[in-house]
Amino acid sequence: MGKSGYLTLRAGAEAQGEFEDRRSRFIAQLVHVADEAAADAFIAEVRARHHDARHNVPAWILSDGRERCSDDGEPSRTSGMPTLEVLRGAGLADVCCVVTRYFGGTLLGPGGLVRAYTAATQQAVAAAEAEGAIVEMTLVTPVVVQLPYALYDRVSRLIDEAGGKVKDSLFLEDVQLTCAFRAGTEAPFLAAVSELACGEELARAGDPRFAEF
Structure with a gap:
């Protein structure tokens, strides 16, 4: 639309x-x-x-x-x-x-x-x-973050600060967080995670789609 x-x-x-x-x-x-x-x-x-x-x-x-x-x-x-x-x-x-x-x-x-x-x-x-029964659908970018436990608190704070929301968490050998950001607002978060991980790619953004935010 x-x-x-x-x-x-x-x-x-x-x-x-x-x-x-x-x-x-x-x-x-x-x-x-x-x-x-x-x-x-x-x-x-x-x-x-x-x-x-x-x-x-x-x-x-x-x-x-x-x-x-x-x-x-x-x-x-x-x-x-x-x-x-x-x-x-x-x-x-x-x-x-x-x-x-x-x-x-x-x-x-x-x-x-x-x-x-x-x-x-x-x-x-x-x-x-x-x-x-009326819900707002927003164009959101899904971001999946795979990170060691040691960075979990720091990354959770970064998600909050960037205005993102954690939609799902998996705690295995590493932590996998599935997050959502309003489309166009995910770049600062991706940059901050990359800096935290010394350039290692821990976060991957998917294609924007309409979803409840």
Whole structure:
């Protein structure tokens, strides 16, 4: 997405929001998806779950910038696009939202539909926030450090000072630390470890990727 981070839902979490207007019920269901296939699978699952509903309107955004929405039989641009706009506005990616509509017998008109789909999706996003299900994904560089026990305390301090986090520790003949740094901030740490080890390469940086930091 050309950014250093984005928000998403925690894997496995599902948030729901509901809005009612003139007896039409709009139920927004929001989940984390890793790719288009996962979005398609969730859309199919919701359609099965609410097979008696008049419409199941899907919208999804991926962190690679791809996004899609459908009006699923509602008048053009009254449902899928407003749902997508709420996800965009919340800074979310790798998410899919399906808004189910049970028709209440009264036509709401284009303005009423836009309001209803927007409100239901906003409720789902608010519910996800309230449940602590929204997580920040940051572009991080993984760094693996292999070091003798004698340097463990010094290197732990250097990780702290450089703003890194230890994600995993293995204590064998040597200590192996798997760390994460916000992408672009790992260089001073690598230089400090190299100096501490008199030029020996104890720390290796991997390729940056999006992860919870």
